Amino acid sequence: MKKKLISLAVAGALAVPMTVSAQGTHVTLFGSVQAEYATVNRENQSSQALIGDDTGRSRMGMHVTENLGGGFKAKAHVEYGFNTGAGALGVARERWVALANDSWGEVKFGRVQSPFKDFAGGMTIDPFAYTTLQAGGSGGTMMASANGYGSGAQGFVNSAVRYDSPKVEGFSFSGLLMPGDANRLDPANTIIATSTFQGSQSNAGGEDGEWDFQLAGKYDAQWQGHNFAVFGGYSRDNVSTRQRTVGFRNNEHVWRGGGSWNYQQFTLSGQYERITNAVGAATCTNAAALGNPATGLPDTRGQCNSAMNVGGDGNIWFASGKYDWGNTSFIAQGGQTHAHGVIGAAQSRQVSSFTVGAIHNLSKRSSLFGGYQRAMVSDKNATFQDSDTWSLGMRHNF
Template identity: 25%
Template sequence: MKKSLLLIAACGIAPTAHAQSSVTLYGIVDAGFRYNSNAGGKSQFAIAGGNESASRFGLTGSEDLGGGYKAVFTLENGFTTTTGALQGGLMFGRQAYVGLGTPYGTLTLGRQYLTLSSYLGPFSSGTDWAARGAGWGYHPAGLDDVDGTERANNAIKYVSPRYRGVQVGATYSLGGISGNVTQNEMISAGVDYDGGPFRFAAAYLFVKNPNYALFGNNATSSATGNNFASPIFSGYASAASQQVVGAGASYTFGSFTAGGIYTNTKFFNIGGIAVAGAKPPAGEVGQTATFNTGEANLKYRLTPTLLLGVAYTYTRASSYNGKSGASYQQWNLGADYALSKQTDLYFVVLRETAGGFDSTGRRAVAALTFATPSTSDAQTGVTLGIRHIF
């Protein structure tokens, strides 16, 4: 308390007489082994950080302002355990926002998760137990952003109070471009229901210039190259806009939780923006590319300390120029063993197969999200490690 008062005095701020405030330091440290059966044609072994969960530390806090109002904030840093490098070179690359909680909902400003990922993420194995830190368990290329890897800069976010299990939310990210307030904007909205054993959510996302605004991770950038790194959708980096709609549900019965999620992702007006190093497939300029993704998953709490999980995901891309669009099938299998309330061991095996023709116009290859793509139609990934939460 004395240190807090000295800091307040040093900043020239007078403390409020009866204000109640709290600040919490939290974090995750994760490291282990990764294996990729075909990383550009060769098998790959590595010691890596952030396999099951991305390593991070953060500060979150609130101040009671009275009358049901409070000030809130979160500053969250991401880092690589094995090297200490910052996530994306940013001090607070994961989250950085401040806002106001009221009886009518919470409004926050800053770098934040989009509403779609906040509401749909809990229904996907890739954001639960399937190597979410490495990203290998995500939907192909993370193209629907259910995983929440792509945060929103310059964002205004609203979350309503929960009423009879129902909550609604929305996010608007300003583009920040001089003379064109909507150039790189992002709009997301959703609704969810938590009724005990049954949960449901539906959400929407619309992004202008997604290569820069969403996947470029910098809403004011317009000079970077192709940020659609995976061949699964790299041919569509020049799309003028992107739309995602989706829904998810889960039901818990005893020690089992069964869940499912569906998303429809569209890239509109391919070739509509200039992107260095991005060449649309022949005949695709001005067209719309569509990806439909469905996932079914099951978790089983075998013992109080051992969780088992299995999931199957199928993604199908639209056809073009008489070529069959790519299809991707992925199995995620995982186990998590708790050594304590804060420390656990994990083991996850992932297998992806591909068919048809991908966004580059070539035969589709397997490409686990954020892993080096395979040179064939199949790829297997394995992660094994330890995670500590504080």
């Protein structure tokens, strides 16, 4: 009996600090697990198929909120992604701390998503976001970079600060800044023996930062059962000193505009982007092409149809329609990318695509999805070819 009382006393003593530290703090564990059978058939190549999740949906993480009083809150967020079809433990997604206030909004510090991804258009208007059928990436026609300044599924920005305003009379805006104007890559100034530049590639806002920034705003309104939203944004990726030495001359500029309309079961949405002097955000990356970000190796399943030629201009438009019938959503969407050629280098390229499919909700947390996507490329070359994509998958959120 005494042993039991001692055990209970010890357990109670250990539990007291945890209870105190939990006062005013709310911790949420969350995640999502997805697997799909996806096959990509590119012209003049053998079919490439997998069972897994290389578009970045599967994740797990922790979100912490502490009430500081006076309308202020402190927040922390840690999130990791993984591929259900591979054995790797996971890759870093968002990791930040934030200070929020009910009146003036929220400021995040750390590794964050860009406003072009989760605030104004981008992944927010694509029903097939985070699947092989998504509008960004292999067969799609929305900007699909992996470095964070586009709307790609695996896009995150290191060493950044982001502000999101509260909604006032339907208006809200968001801004992101990645600071850094150094001529070296890392404040540690570690010498790289194989490079003429000092520094090591890190997450510091160094030479590749150059005070890059992004701004976006949107307006939401309701009228007699109709829901309207319009948005716009500007993204600037400044050319660094190192990039100038290898031929880059001008900063990258991306202008975006779009909107959506919803009435009962119908939803229509779309966006348009104008890109000039593509440097990083609008050019091709392995992750955007369904590559393997862990190894950096190219993946022959995908191609960057939505990417601009390095140093070139272009434009992209995308439109989507969705009809909800009970627990099932039927989707039809598509668009076009026009990448202008670069003198003495890459040729111009135009890609048109369309996607049809459905998402069926088994519950509030589980769903099935599937469909077909066709990409048609003009000015074909060895890299870009017509392609057909089929997908069937399942997702569970927790």
